[in-house]
Amino acid sequence: MINFQYSRASSVAEALRLVTNNPSARFIAGGTNLVDLMKADVERPPALIDISRLPLNKVEESPEGRLRIGALVCNSDLAYHPLVERRYPVLSSALLAGASQQLRNMASVGGNLLQRTRCAYFYDVATPCNKREAGSGCSALEGLNRVSAILGTSDHCIAVHPSDMCVALAVLEAKIQAIGPRGERAIAFADFHRLPEDNPERDNNLEADELVTGIELPRRGFETHYTYLKIRDRLSYAFALVSVAVGLELKDGKIREARFALGGVAHKPWRNLHAEAALSGQPANEGTFARAADLVLREAKGFTHNTFKIDLARRAIIRALSQAAYGTPQLQSNKKIA
């Protein structure tokens, strides 16, 4: 780890002033991803601005029924928050599927959003990586790519976004609230994270001098028909090979509205609005779900070691849509897949 200048912000305004004065500085909250990357010399910030004591740690319901989640609420507090458990159970489930209890106790919601999209080569400073060093090449394309992306890849990067929380937020159509020297703005969840394209060094569309202050959830939480299904190499504490978050609205056995997003398959949580629209008005059965899965995966492309993910994703989508339709969401403690 290279040395850095440390300062602690006592207000949002001070945090913004500090980062404006030093645009190479990085904000630190829980630090679970940043400190690890600094130890590996992947991240080398000359200065850290500690935002962990800013008053951004509340979960509040707006008069219109929206939920505002402060950026510094830790992952475990959000997962166990009574309003989240009751109204947005897919978010609670996804949070509890991620990391370990210690990491959930440390990691902030804002940090979960901003954790790096990454792969083993991103961590290995002895190898080329376009995300770490623009233009140096992608080692995963011809290397070990078993966990790499199958959707939305580019010739420059095939890393996946590892968050579970973000897959649920994609389904919930959350908004990211950010503040910077040009004022406040709300960013639709679908527009927050980026595909790698020609600039894999950028994971998201937040500017370096902007601070995430919170997340806003719309009123609708799919509290009856939902699931978060995570398929991974170990039963716990492992990144997803494929995960699926689902929210459905059913009426008389037919689908009124369907949303589903995939994790572990792309540079960002992956939604396909055409596949969702194709579910609308259809009977909630396996044939319908298989057609939706095929629509999503029509554009999937495997690499040397990860073509298995295409079939795994297809089965996981069908299983997750079934779990949601039957009202039998995946439990995160009993790992039997119902």
Add this chain to the structure above:
Amino acid sequence: MISDDGSSEHPTHMGIGSVDQVRASGGAAGQVSLAITVNGIRHMLLLDPRSTLLDMLREHLDLTGTKKGCDHGQCGACTVLIDGRGVLSCLTLAVTKDGASIITIEGLAKDGVLHPLQQAFVDHDAFQCGYCTPGQICSAVGLIAEGRAKTADEIRELMSGNICRCGAYPNIVAAIQQVMEQA
């Protein structure tokens, strides 16, 4: 003590309200000051800002019960308790915990009597080499305080951030269940 920017500070002048001092001494090559309570004892320290909480405990306070396993947040051997909850000291920069109160494995026994979880680990032979045990016990203390686990499946899930390469998992779960039944 002379810091690299030439200013002079003495440890006795540092306290919890030391944010300004942190800034004053936080030059690129400078040290940072912090006041931190560990197992009920308050310490005032000048540290390299890169020091993790784990290295602070082991190298500066000689509290070597907290173990360094992977040093990357993957094994749980470094777990300590802050506000009663398990956190990874290897991924925590010490300076960010200025003013905090930490409990380590050394702080669990009271007056020579083992903490119920320490006793339960002995009763159930819940370790072999013992290297992961301080982290396992701290995580288990947090788990019981949080009250989220009731079944063995839930204990296993919430303890999954603590790796035991000797494979004492069944006995670890039994030890935790013993204490949960006593509570």
